[in-house]
Amino acid sequence: MIRIIQYIDQNWVVWLFAAITTLLGFGYRQLAKRQAEDRKASHALHDGMQALLRDRIIQAYNHYQDKGFCPIYGKENVKRMYDAYHELGGNDVATELKDKLMKMPEEPAEREE
Template sequence: MLTDIVQYIFLHWVEWLFLAISALLGWGYRQLTKRQKAEAERNTALHEGMQALLRDRIIQAYNHYQDKQYCPIYGKENVKRMYDAYHTLGGNDVATKLKDTLLEMPEELAEREE
């Protein structure tokens, strides 16, 4: 009986080895797939978070310079760069109008006539 088991193992070791390697490869593939899915979810969250932060900063800049009634050249350049990054990330809503309004503002405060 014991010799039959030893003989069976000796004759079929290649099949058992193939089974073990296949199981390890399957487990590795599942782990890699899980990691890839988690990384994709993380990247999506970072993408959406950065887009929201850029939109918020564009709105804040608009409110700040609208109160001042002018937007200096460095402010315009900053808003333009933020908007370009925001647009690249897929943002395309009210921030476009705010950016356009800021870029059309005067660069210095106009003197008031009394």
């Protein structure tokens, strides 16, 4: 029994560091796993938001194209959507549609009275 106590007394620091190292390694693996999952979720949200903004720009273009004009509030809304879409890395057909929409008249050609 005295030998066990002497062994513990002489080696407790080694065992303590081994335990701490094991716990730190486990914690690091858990943290790395969580960061990978968060990165994947963030990427999915990024892509989803970009797709939604692109869809809304296309819908707005189609709506105002059918009407033949785009009021100022519609242009402002599309501009804001496009700016966010562009910041997310989008830059395809939506750019052309936004430019065409900005060139549309702001009022109908003929007013019904």
